[in-house]
Each structure stands twice: as structure tokens, then as C-alpha cells.
Amino acid sequence: MKNHYTATAKSLHWVMAVLIIGLLALGFYMQDLPLSPDKLKLYSWHKWAGVTAFLLVLVRLAWRAGHRPPPLPASMPKPLQLAAHGGHLALYGLMLAMPLSGWLMSSAKGFQTVWFGLLPIPDLLAKDKALGDLLQNVHATLAVLFVLILVGHVAAALKHHFIDRDDILTRMLPARPTTEN
Amino acid sequence: MKHALSTLALLAALSPLSAGAVEYNQVLPAKSSVAFTYQQMGVAVDGQFRKFSGQLSFDPAKPAAARVSFDVELASVDTGAPEGDAEVAGKPWFNTAAFPVARFVSSGVKAIGGNRYEVAGKLTIKGRTQDVVVPATFTAQGASGVFEGAFTLRRADFAIGEGSWAKFDIVANDIRLKFRIAASGK
Numbered sequence: 001m002k003n004h005y006t007a008t009a010k011s012l013h014w015v016m017a018v019l020i021i022g023l024l025a026l027g028f029y030m031q032d033l034p035l036s037p038d039k040l041k042l043y044s045w046h047k048w049a050g051v052t053a054f055l056l057v058l059v060r061l062a063w064r065a066g067h068r069p070p071p072l073p074a075s076m077p078k079p080l081q082l083a084a085h086g087g088h089l090a091l092y093g094l095m096l097a098m099p100l101s102g103w104l105m106s107s108a109k110g111f112q113t114v115w116f117g118l119l120p121i122p123d124l125l126a127k128d129k130a131l132g133d134l135l136q137n138v139h140a141t142l143a144v145l146f147v148l149i150l151v152g153h154v155a156a157a158l159k160h161h162f163i164d165r166d167d168i169l170t171r172m173l174p175a176r177p178t179t180e181n
Numbered sequence: 182m183k184h185a186l187s188t189l190a191l192l193a194a195l196s197p198l199s200a201g202a203v204e205y206n207q208v209l210p211a212k213s214s215v216a217f218t219y220q221q222m223g224v225a226v227d228g229q230f231r232k233f234s235g236q237l238s239f240d241p242a243k244p245a246a247a248r249v250s251f252d253v254e255l256a257s258v259d260t261g262a263p264e265g266d267a268e269v270a271g272k273p274w275f276n277t278a279a280f281p282v283a284r285f286v287s288s289g290v291k292a293i294g295g296n297r298y299e300v301a302g303k304l305t306i307k308g309r310t311q312d313v314v315v316p317a318t319f320t321a322q323g324a325s326g327v328f329e330g331a332f333t334l335r336r337a338d339f340a341i342g343e344g345s346w347a348k349f350d351i352v353a354n355d356i357r358l359k360f361r362i363a364a365s366g367k
């Protein structure tokens with residue numbers, strides 16, 4: 001069990017996984033829709049969920065600062081260990097940059113975010129069309145990058161499980177009674 | 182001496198006339214603005230119209246005689262997003278192809294103290310006409326003067342946003358219009 005992540009780290013990981021995959025899918029889907037009340041509704045939901053993801057990643061970073069994850073298996077070659085750490089760093093970076101760019105874009109476009117229709121999030125930028133369009137490009141480019149890195153992340157986890165047959169995947173899964181101790 | 186006195190008397194007789202003779206009648210579009218605010222799922226969203234024109238005659242000394250008619254070119258709407266601009270020009274909203282302008286024509290102006298006035302009139306948008314009373318302040322600024330005010334209209338009264346937009350859960354019924362109209366006098 002000592003090789004498992006903490007229950008908090010696991011919860012944050014899986015809640016955010018669902019949220020982020022949902023945000024990516026919704027983001028790509030909604031922006032192609034013709035303008036309609038439903039589209040505006042989806043945009044609002046996307047923004048609310050994105051702000052939620054931002055708050056969760058802050059909690060996650062705070063937790064991570066106080067709780068080192070279990071080490072990677074010693075059998076893993078150094079370059080692959082480096083790649084794993086780099087990939088995780090990139091994921092944290094994107095988890096921050098994705099919602100931040102969305103928030104900045106919405107500010108610049110003059111469409112304030114009101115979390116769940118209740119809590120107004122301050123606009124960080126004044127209305128500026130050109131900047132809004134630029135940030136939209138940043139948000140969309142980061143989203144594509146996010147998808148690519150996530151695909152790599154999932155592929156690596158599955159390789160560990162099915163090819164290397166180590167505990168990298170299982171130690172992030174909900175703890176089950178085991179026979180090993 | 183006699184001559185000078187009579188000149189003075191003439192000036193004195195003329196002065197009330199000349200003081201009241203400033204009539205503001207030339208709208209200065211570059212110094213004016215017509216903006217609006219509404220709620221979209223609880224979020225205040227701003228926009229404006231870029232093109233408008235008007236005829237007015239306003240003499241601060243004779244407000245009751247003032248008249249104004251004002252046209253807003255609806256296709257000049259700026260909602261903050263190009264797809265929003267295209268959408269509101271369309272049939273369910275302004276239907277600018279059939280109804281290119283919104284027009285306000287005053288029927289009476291009432292001074293209500295200080296520099297405040299109430300301008301009653303008829304507002305026509307998309308072929309529908311409503312009686313409205315628009316509060317406005319007037320401030321003289323050198324050779325020109327500025328009218329400022331705001332009022333709320335209900336988009337449903339003018340069938341602005343029909344079909345799937347007719348409910349108010351996404352785009353609220355109340356639209357707040359804010360105007361600043363600068364006019365020069367002569």
C-alpha cells in the first residue's frame with residue numbers, strides 16, 4: 001500500500017480526468033455549433049466547469065507540494081523516467097494554462113464569467129477584440145497540445161500495465177484489499 | 182452721450198433674446214454613442230450601435246417646444262462577437278433586411294428640474310411602435326451640448342429575438358439603452 005498515491009491525490013486525479021476530458025470534448029464540440037440559445041448555454045457550462053478545474057488544480061498543487069508521489073520503479077530506464085516527469089510537468093502546466101487562457105480570453109472578449117451564474121469572476125483584461133482573438137488561438141492551440149499529451153499519458157499508463165506489468169497504473173486506482181501483505 | 186445710451190438700451194432689449202437664442206439642432210455623431218446592456222445567463226453583456234442620425238431642435242429656454250427624431254441603423258450593431266452581429270441582424274432578431282432602422286420620434290418634452298428632462302415619444306423597431314418616456318439630462322459644453330440618459334425596453338414588445346430566442350432564460354427581456362448625444366447649436 002505504501003506505493004499507492006494518497007486517497008486525496010487519487011480523488012483529485014480522477015475527478016479532474018473526467019472534468020478535463022469533458023471540457024476538451026465540450027470545447028471542440030460547442031465552438032462549431034451555429035449560434036443558438038443552446039450554444040450559449042454550453043459556453044456558460046464550459047466556463048463554469050473550466051473555473052472549477054482551475055480551482056481543483058490549485059488544491060491539487062497544494063496537496064502535491066506536501067505529499068511526494070511514490071517513486072517510479074527502479075527498473076525504469078533513466079530517459080523514460082525523465083520523460084515521465086517532463087510529461088507530468090507539462091500536464092500541470094496545461095491544467096493551469098488552459099483555464100487561465102480561457103478566463104483571459106473571455107475577459108478580453110468582454111464576456112465576463114459568472115461562476116454557476118452566481119459568483120462573478122473579475123475580468124483580468126479590458127475589452128480588446130484583437131487580444132481576445134489571439135487568446136482564443138492560444139486556448140485552442142493549448143487544447144490540441146493537451147489532447148496529444150493526454151494520449152501519450154494514457155498510452156504510457158497502459159504500456160506500464162500491460163507490457164511492463166508494473167504497478168504504475170494500479171497505484172493510481174482505488175485501493176482494493178490485496179493479498180500482498 | 183445720447184447715442185451711447187440708446188445703444189445700451191438697444192443691447193439691453195436684445196440680450197434676453199440672444200441669451201435664449203442658442204438652439205441645439207445639429208447632432209455630432211463622432212461625439213455621440215448609443216450603447217446597450219443586457220443579461221445573458223446572469224452575465225451583463227455590453228454592445229453598441231455604430232451608426233445613427235437625428236434631427237433635433239432644443240432651446241434650453243423653451244424645452245416644451247423641443248423636438249427630436251432619432252434613427253439607429255440596426256445593422257451597425259456591435260455585440261462584441263462577429264457571429265453575434267450576424268445573428269441579431271437576422272430575421273428572429275432585428276430583421277434588418279426588412280426593418281433597417283429603429284426610430285424614436287418625440288411627442289413632448291418636459292423639464293423636471295435642474296438639467297433633467299423627460300422626453301415622451303414613440304419608439305418603432307421592427308414595425309412595432311411603443312410609447313416610451315426617456316429621461317435625459319442636458320449639459321451645455323461651449324458651443325455644443327450633450328444629452329445623456331438611459332431607459333429600459335423589453336425586447337419582447339418589439340419581437341426582438343423570436344423562435345428559439347423568445348424565452349428569457351438565456352437572453353433577458355430587459356435591454357438597457359444608454360445614449361450620449363452631442364449636438365451643436367447655432
Ligand code: HEM
Nearest residue numbers: 023024027028031047050051053098099102103113140143
Ligand atoms: C481545463 C480547462 C479547460 C479546457 C480543457 C478547455 C478546453 C477547450 C477547448 C478544447 C476549446 C475549443 C477550442 C477550439 O478549438 O477553438 C475551448 C473553447 C473555449 N473555452 Fe475552454 N477550456 C478550459 C477552460 C476554460 C475556461 C476557464 C474558460 C472561461 C472562463 C473557457 C472558455 C472557453 C471559450 C469561451 C471557448 C470558445 C472560444 C470560441 O469559440 O470563441 N475555457 N476550451
